[in-house]
Amino acid sequence: xxxxxxxxxxxxxxxxxxxxxxxxxxxxxxxxxxxxxxxxxxxxxxxxxxxxxxxxxxxxxxxxxxxxxxxxxxxxxxxxxxxxxxxxxxxxxxxxxxxxxxxxxxxxxxxxxxxxxxxxxxxxxxxxxxxxxxxxxxxxxxxxxxxxxxxxxxxxxxxxxxxxxxxxxxxxxxxxxxxxxxxxxxxxxxxxxxxxxxxxxxxxxxxxxxxxxxxxxxxxxxxxxxxxxxxxxxxxxxxxxxxxxxxxxxxxxxxxxxxxxxxxxxxxxxxxxxxxxxxxxxxxxxxxxxxxxxxxxxxxxxxxxxxxxxxxxxxxxxxxxxxxxx
Amino acid sequence: xxxxxxxxxxxxxxxxxxxxxxxxxxxxxxxxxxxxxxxxxxxxxxxxxxxxxxxxxxxxxxxxxxxxxxxxxxxxxxxxxxxxxxxxxxxxxxxxxxxxxxxxxxxxxxxxxxxxxxxxxxxxxxxxxxxxxxxxxxxxxxxxxxxxxxxxxxxxxxxxxxxxxxxxxxxxxxxxxxxxxxxxxxxxxxxxxxxxxxxxxxxxxxxxxxxxxxxxxxxxxxxxxxxxxxxxxxxxxxxxxxxxxxxxxxxxxxxxxxxxxxxxxxxxxxxxxxxxxxxxxxxxxxxxxxxxxxxxxxxxxxxxxxxxxxxxxxxxxxxxxxxxxx
DNA sequence: TCGGCGTTTGAAAAATTTTCACGGAGGCGG
DNA sequence: CCGCCTCCGTGAAAATTTTTCAAACGCCGA
Numbered sequence: 001x002x003x004x005x006x007x008x009x010x011x012x013x014x015x016x017x018x019x020x021x022x023x024x025x026x027x028x029x030x031x032x033x034x035x036x037x038x039x040x041x042x043x044x045x046x047x048x049x050x051x052x053x054x055x056x057x058x059x060x061x062x063x064x065x066x067x068x069x070x071x072x073x074x075x076x077x078x079x080x081x082x083x084x085x086x087x088x089x090x091x092x093x094x095x096x097x098x099x100x101x102x103x104x105x106x107x108x109x110x111x112x113x114x115x116x117x118x119x120x121x122x123x124x125x126x127x128x129x130x131x132x133x134x135x136x137x138x139x140x141x142x143x144x145x146x147x148x149x150x151x152x153x154x155x156x157x158x159x160x161x162x163x164x165x166x167x168x169x170x171x172x173x174x175x176x177x178x179x180x181x182x183x184x185x186x187x188x189x190x191x192x193x194x195x196x197x198x199x200x201x202x203x204x205x206x207x208x209x210x211x212x213x214x215x216x217x218x219x220x221x222x223x224x225x226x227x228x229x230x231x232x233x234x235x236x237x238x239x240x241x242x243x244x245x246x247x248x249x250x251x252x253x254x255x256x257x258x259x260x261x262x263x264x265x266x267x268x269x270x271x272x273x274x275x276x277x278x279x280x281x282x283x284x285x286x287x288x289x290x291x292x293x294x295x296x297x298x299x300x301x302x303x304x305x306x307x308x309x310x311x312x313x314x315x316x317x318x319x320x321x322x323x324x325x326x
Numbered sequence: 327x328x329x330x331x332x333x334x335x336x337x338x339x340x341x342x343x344x345x346x347x348x349x350x351x352x353x354x355x356x357x358x359x360x361x362x363x364x365x366x367x368x369x370x371x372x373x374x375x376x377x378x379x380x381x382x383x384x385x386x387x388x389x390x391x392x393x394x395x396x397x398x399x400x401x402x403x404x405x406x407x408x409x410x411x412x413x414x415x416x417x418x419x420x421x422x423x424x425x426x427x428x429x430x431x432x433x434x435x436x437x438x439x440x441x442x443x444x445x446x447x448x449x450x451x452x453x454x455x456x457x458x459x460x461x462x463x464x465x466x467x468x469x470x471x472x473x474x475x476x477x478x479x480x481x482x483x484x485x486x487x488x489x490x491x492x493x494x495x496x497x498x499x500x501x502x503x504x505x506x507x508x509x510x511x512x513x514x515x516x517x518x519x520x521x522x523x524x525x526x527x528x529x530x531x532x533x534x535x536x537x538x539x540x541x542x543x544x545x546x547x548x549x550x551x552x553x554x555x556x557x558x559x560x561x562x563x564x565x566x567x568x569x570x571x572x573x574x575x576x577x578x579x580x581x582x583x584x585x586x587x588x589x590x591x592x593x594x595x596x597x598x599x600x601x602x603x604x605x606x607x608x609x610x611x612x613x614x615x616x617x618x619x620x621x622x623x624x625x626x627x628x629x630x631x632x633x634x635x636x637x638x639x640x641x642x643x644x645x646x647x648x649x650x651x652x
Numbered sequence: 653t654c655g656g657c658g659t660t661t662g663a664a665a666a667a668t669t670t671t672c673a674c675g676g677a678g679g680c681g682g
Numbered sequence: 683c684c685g686c687c688t689c690c691g692t693g694a695a696a697a698t699t700t701t702t703c704a705a706a707c708g709c710c711g712a
Contacts, residue, residue, distance in 0.1 A: 005699065015662045020700055024379050027701095028659060049669060049699070053350055054380035061419075061439075070599060075401035082422035086432070091439050093387075094420045096408035106412070113387075113417050218603060251605040273396060277544060279577040279605060331668065341693045346669055353670095354691060375668070375700060 003046040012040040023048035055114075060090035062300060063115040065106070067123035068099045071216060071244055072272040073287070074122060077143065080293045081119065088301050090116075100184065102126050111136060117300040119143050125150055139308050141296050144287070146188040146313065154313045155295045159189055159269075162285040162318040163196025163239075166267050169283075169320060170237045171200065175265055177209045179228055179235035181245050183216040190216075193241050193269060209235050214245040221245035225252035229264075237265040237326065243272045246282055250325060265326035269318075281324030288316050329372040338366040349374035368461055381440060386416040388626060389441035391432070393449035394425045397542060397570055398598040399613070400448060403469065406619045407445065414627050416442075425542075426510065428452050437462060443626040445469050451476055465634050467622050470613070472514040472639065480639045481621045485515050485595075488611040488644040489522025489565075492593045495609075495646060496563045497526065501591055503535045505554055505561035507571050509542040516542075519567050519595060535561050540571040547571035551578040555590075563591040563652065569598045572608055576651060591652035595644075607650035614642045 005019040012019070014037060021029040022037040041047070047055075062085055066074050082092045093113060095106060102124040103110070110118070111132060117139040125142065130150040133140050140152040147154070170178055178201065183190035201207055210228050214221030221240060225248060228235065240246035246268030253264045260266055261283075268275060271286035295314045303312075331345040338345070340363060347353040348363035367373070373381075388411055392400050408418045419439060421432060428450040429436070436444070437458060443465040451468065456476040459466050466478040473480070496504055504527065509516040527533055536554050540547030547566060551574065554561065566572035572594030579590050586592055587609075594601060597612035621640045 004697085016699075017662060017664095017701085018660095020698095021661090024375075024700080028661090030660065033660090048379075049350075050376040050379040053374075053376040069401050069405040072398060072401070075395050075398070075404075078401075078404075078420070079395040079422045082420050083424075086421060086435070089435065091435075092420050094404070094408050094418050095412060096405045098409075109412065109415065109417075218599075222604065247603070251603060255604055273544075274600070277573070277577060278548065278581055330666085342668075343670085343693060343695095344691095346667095347692095350669075354689095356691065359691085 003044040005046065005048070008037065008041050008044055008046050011044065012037050020048065023051055061093055061113065061115045062090055062117045062119060063093040063095065063110055063113065064119045064121065065095045065097060065103055065110070065123050066121050067097050067101070068216065069096055070099075071122070071242065072274060073243065073270045076272060076289055077121060077293065080289050081296065084293050084297045088297065090301065097123055100124075103129055107132060111138075116304075117141065119296060119300075121145065125152065134308055137308055139300055139303075141299055143292065143296055144189065146192075151309070151311055153299050153311045155292050155299070156188070156313075156315055157285075157287040157292065157318045158315045159192035159318075160196035162269060163193040163198075164200045165196075165285060165318070165320045166193075166239050166269070167197045167200035169322075170239065170265060170267065170326065171204050171206070173237075173265060173326065175237035176206065177233065177235045178206065178237045178239065179210040180208050180212075181221050181224055181228075181238060181240040181249060182211065182213045183241035183245070185213065187216075190241055197239055209233070214240065214248070216242055216245065218244045218248045221248035222252050225249045226255075229253065229256050229258065235264070238267070240266065240268050243268040243270040243275050243282060243284055246284065246325070247274065247280055250280055250282070261324065261326050267326045271321055275321070276323070283323045283326040284321055285318045286321050287318055291316050329370040331372065331374070334363065334367050334370055334372050337370065338363050346374065349377055387419055387439065387441045388416055388443045388445060389419040389421065389436055389439065390445045390447065391421045391423060391429055391436070391449050392447050393423050393427070394542065395422055396425075397448070397568065398600060399569065399596045402598060402615055403447060403619065406615050407622065410619050410623045414623065416627065423449055426450075429455055433458060437464075440464075442630075443467065445622060445626075447471065451478065460634055463634055465626055465629075467625055469618065469622055470515065472518075477635070477637055479625050479637045481618050481625070482514070482639075482641055483611075483613040483618065483644045484641045485518035485644075486522035488595060489519040489524075490526045491522075491611060491644070491646045492519075492565050492595070493523045493526035495648075496565065496591060496593065496652065497530050497532070499563075499591060499652065501563035502532065503559065503562045504532065505536040505564045506534050506538075507547050507550055507554075507564060507566040507575060508537065508539045509567035509571070511539065516567055523565055535559070540566065540574070542568055542571065544570045544574045547574035548578050551575045552581075555579065555582050555584070561590070564593070566592065566594050569594040569596040569601050569608060569610055572610065572651070573600065573606055576606055576608070587650065587652050593652045597647055601647070602649070609649045609652040610647055611644040612647050613644055617642050 005016050009016045009019045021027040022034040085092050104126050107129050119141045121143040127150050142154040212224035214224045249266050258264050268282050268284035271284045275282040275284050331342050335342045335345045347355040348360040411418050430452050433455050445467050447469040453476050468480040538550035540550045575592050584590050594608050594610035597610045601608040601610050
């Protein structure tokens with residue numbers, strides 16, 4: 001038997017009118033009373049017809065939180081995700097947040113929109129946010145990011161293997177003075193790429209000659225590479241934790257009159273469209289964006305009935321794209 | 327007196343039940359009949375209570391339709407717009423559509439989400455869509471695009487003046503064999519930039535030496551420039567209708583062993599972040615993205631009470647950024 | 653202390669949604 | 683080809699919800 005407003009009213013000790021009012025935004029009712037009614041309603045599983053159609057209308061909304069749209073990799077992800085969601089009749093809400101901030105300030109705003117699912121990319125999910133989402137039954141997927149401190153779904157490229165591939169490739173080319181331009185230290189992408197890379201070097205009896213951080217930005221990397229190249233024993237190869245940093249490295253090397261790859265091999269990570277442009281021809285690890293996005297969509301869309309606390313982590317293989325820079 | 331379902335039913339010649347069904351998604355009713363009822367409802371100004379609360383819940387949603395996220399200019403716009411809307415407590419829904427398609431297929435999906443406003447950038451708005459939006463009271467803003475065939479708001483950079491500035495600058499530098507790489511012929515951005523550019527040349531007694539189209543893409547421009555540079559009387563300057571095409575032009579010129587700007591001056595349009603990168607240092611016309619976006623937000627947010635058929639067109643000045651490529 | 657004035661409330665009226673039964677269209681097996 | 687069955691669309695009526703209305707309450711300024 002379907003629960004009615006009458007039952008809720010009786011249970012909460014109020015009139016039917018009050019129940020109706022609790023469900024229509026903007027009507028004059030005491031906040032506490034509304035809260036109590038809503039709570040009873042949840043217990044009994046009651047929703048007003050208005051709320052019901054509202055939910056149907058806004059059904060299928062997925063919210064994407066992106067922290068770094070300046071890195072062309074994320075627009076690529078956004079474009080792919082938007083099209084994939086449209087294809088299954090869902091909508092994509094986008095929040096852009098300043099890089100390296102966490103999303104706690106946005107929590108109320110994001111939850112107010114009642115999305116079905118939340119996709120977080122290049123931003124830090126706080127455990128408070130994760131918990132709030134679980135309570136509201138909102139599925140969360142971390143894209144291109146793994147966080148061990150929260151229990152949510154995650155889809156990422158195999159960054160560790162990618163780092164290994166990069167190192168193996170450089171060693172096979174006979175490079176021995178190898179430098180590293182890191183991203184942002186407390187991101188899983190940075191840690192895993194670096195770890196895989198370092199591992200292979202150590203297995204081959206090598207170690208990283210020089211290491212600097214480029215903040216995953218063009219400018220940060222440019223400055224870091226410039227100073228690294230002015231050292232006495234400058235490296236003959238550079239692994240950059242993402243593509244824009246690698247492009248900056250190429251620019252910095254050229255600025256110094258060095259030839260890429262003759263004097264300096266450079267290898268990136270992501271394979272953004274610009275990596276294939278003629279003046280760069282960047283050798284890089286391609287992230288399987290399309291596959292990552294379909295994984296996200298299947299988690300959200302096909303797995304709509306899966307309970308929110310049953311989480312999956314997908315690690316998809318990247319692919320070394322050999323072009324001219326290494 | 328507020329209109330009721332009874333009146334709508336009488337007017338449309340159906341039962342009250344039918345009216346109710348027309349407003350609840352998923353109920354069994356003939357599509358034609360629903361259409362007719364909805365039309366009468368709009369005439370009388372009737373909305374079901376369910377629809378009413380739904381609208382309050384999803385209030386403040388703005389839908390962005392973007393056609394070309396591969397051009398870094400649009401992610402820049404997206405990022406700026408998303409942040410500006412967040413700041414005033416609104417949400418941004420994003421639709422990505424394949425370049426050069428119009429949006430008629432998406433119309434039902436977009437309208438189903440009942441946004442408050444629609445921002446269209448790098449996509450063609452059809453008059454059917456515009457009319458549907460007007461009927462639903464959805465405000466439409468064309469961003470970086472002007473269309474004379476539909477009566478909607480528009481915000482754009484002064485493309486005509488930008489084209490003039492580019493030409494003036496090249497002429498002042500003594501360039502006389504000037505080529506043009508166009509974008510997509512039936513876009514206002516292309517037309518106006520080209521027209522302004524051509525005007526100044528003619529005023530100075532010059533004309534365009536060679537003209538080709540690059541489809542606003544890197545690859546398209548690269549191919550066009552390659553063939554243009556292999557002509558006997560190759561140009562000594564090139565105006566490209568956007569920045570990625572200009573970057574492609576620089577790459578193509580270098581590939582041929584030409585020096586930029588000594589052998590070939592290149593000037594672009596947009597000022598995307600990459601234009602400032604060290605290996606390009608592209609001279610270009612900067613679009614005032616921040617101002618354009620605030621204009622859009624004020625049109626949508628501050629002008630929320632302005633009737634939808636009262637439309638404004640804002641043309642904001644661009645700015646010539648002189649770097650190293652011309 | 654005494655009126656406004658605005659908010660909150662339940663009862664009742666009004667309106668809407670849902671159920672129910674019916675009629676007709678189309679598919680399927682005999 | 684016919685009958686039967688199912689499924690869709692429909693209006694009337696029942697059930698449910700929303701809105702109106704008038705009353706009660708508290709707050710503030712005079």
